[in-house]
Amino acid sequence: MKAPLPANESDRLNALRRLKILDTPLDERFERITRMVCRSLQVPVAAVSLVDEQRQWFKSIQGLPVAETSRDVAFCAHAILGDSMMVVPDARKDPRFADNPLVTGEPGIRFYAGYPLKLSDTIKLGTLCAIGWEPREMPDCDRQLLEDLGKTVESELQALALSHQQSEVIDELNELARQALVDPLTRLWNREGLNRMLHKEWDYAIRKQNSLALAMIDCDGFKQINDRHGHLIGDAYLRQLAGILLSRLRPYDTIGRWGGDEFMVIMPATTADEGLSVMQRLLATIADRTIDTEAGPIQPRVTIGAAAAIPDPGSSAQALLGTADDVLIALKQRAKGTAAVHRV
Incomplete structure (x- = not known):
């Protein structure tokens, strides 16, 4: 009825x-x-x-x-x-x-x-x-x-209290436009949404001369999960991992799915040391969790590369993103399952 x-x-x-x-x-x-x-x-x-x-x-x-x-x-x-x-x-x-x-x-x-x-x-x-x-x-x-x-x-x-920049992005868009910025699988920001947020936070950090930290999170062994169990299990794994990551971040941090099995976290007003502390908390939480799927429990593993900077006027957020990506690539080659941050 x-x-x-x-x-x-x-x-x-x-x-x-x-x-x-x-x-x-x-x-x-x-x-x-x-x-x-x-x-x-x-x-x-x-x-x-x-x-x-x-x-x-x-x-x-x-x-x-x-x-x-x-x-x-x-x-x-x-x-x-x-x-x-x-x-x-x-x-x-x-x-x-x-x-x-x-x-x-x-x-x-x-x-x-x-x-x-x-x-x-x-x-x-x-x-x-x-x-x-x-x-x-x-x-x-x-x-x-x-x-x-x-x-x-x-x-x-x-008393909804998103970060000032997240509120700006949401206020600027109608519901259909907001849908286009949210990843349908994890229900986090998608790549386009993250790019908008990053540039908002970058401009705000320039005005306030605050440090901004950016972390790239890669799921170790995700291809093997998909190959062994299929994409439905892989999707369930990513959904649950997204929830675990979200649960350990601060209310004003922004997290989204950058693409595939990679996530991005934008941490406003955060120094390199503070960002490393956040990442270590994420790693500790993930180490204590298993992800339950129809194929059985799976132990999640991630590697996190990050960068932090006090941006200068005229500088680009893409430089910070590139540095975080370089840190992640280096860790994937020599120290999977760990986290590191580079001061720009």
Whole structure:
């Protein structure tokens, strides 16, 4: 059953547009919350879902490799109609969802709980939701937990704080243009988006005479993963690795997929020593993780080459990028699995 529109749909959509959050890259603040929902409620899927005019778009989702679905089949489109949490113990027995293709077919939703995310008393943008493949009841303690985490999402939505340069790039573009700057596989910035960000941060560093650091991250052995297990496993590996990298960066750092199995991290107001500390933290985290795939667990390994500089007027960001790339190439030849930074 398709959900009816809220009475204030026009105001609700205008509020959502003003946030300029749709079709932006993943953000660790929201990723952290959806991971907590999965762990705490022991559900396979959790999402921050924002209900747009024709779709629901996920600012964060754990457990499913999708960025959006049609609004017509969205449980969350029903959840935003109420003021309190919507709980569906068994979707097969609920007349609103019994014939929903997400219930009758893949992925086979049975349990759903969605806390409506409020920008004000009357404006509900979407939900923080938990989804399961088996019917279940939801005790009061779990409801309270999801509500508490939902209120945290509301606070983050009301106080979005990207770096000044990321905000500028997002403000300059409409949703379709933003989509063109986001990598569809990892949902990070793509190469064009990274180039825009790099030049914004470079110009800002020149004005402020701040140090800017840039890191290039290469996945060691990725070709062998693709050759041995196929590209679907390789894609799943890159998606999960992107999430691991994102989780260890600072809120004002920018990360994206430069191409293939290579990532870039732009670190504003960061010296060479500070950049090396960030990279060493990334390496330590990766060393403690395994990536679960349908082919079994895979131990991730990366090599990181970086450069840092206080840019001069008239200088080019491409020089910093070239130096970071040279450092990475040298490490790949003699010291894979390590990190190094060069002061320009």
